[in-house]
Amino acid sequence: GAVVSQHPSWVICKSGTSVKIECRSLDFQATTMFWYRQFPKQSLMLMATSNEGSKATYEQGVEKDKFLINHASLTLSTLTVTSAHPEDSSFYICSAVSGRNTGELFFGEGSRLTVL
């Protein structure tokens, strides 16, 4: 199956700093990627839809200035958590649409962010 890779898989940062998480589709081009966040023992919450070459579409309640999404190429989308605070600590997961119309959405391994 298609492979989606996230980097870093885990990151620890100080409060007030910004953290960038990358999501790459390794063997296919993804015009659309999605970003989710997941708190412990909870389900995935959709944050935004990322389309190559255009602005991301954010879900209600997600601050676009806080969570900057860039989808500059067909194989890379980035999520930057700006001025991170402890409450931003979470598991961030991306997914990518392969365009093969298989009905399958491919997910990355997730990136665990801990803000001290």
Next chain:
Amino acid sequence: DAKTTQPNSMESNEEEPVHLPCNHSTISGTDYIHWYRQLPSQGPEYVIHGLTSNVNNRMASLAIAEDRKSSTLILHRATLRDAAVYYCIPSSGTYKYIFGTGTRLKVLA
């Protein structure tokens, strides 16, 4: 988006079949029913999907009710590696998946 209802948790003995139910009574006529599972500290993994007919693949079977208001994921022989949270997700093909609470499956050795 169609709302789903799944049991919070289920248990199964190893090597036994497991039937994971999902209620999606508000599903629209064009929504496919997708099943994904998430192992601890990993991203979700595709299991199976279908529209109206029952579906089989190497991982599982999907039984869809005739009125499409519910479906059941069937793992024919549960193994310890099948312990995960299983999500059913109705979706119209936009791939914009909204995850419900899912069912946490515990497999007993």
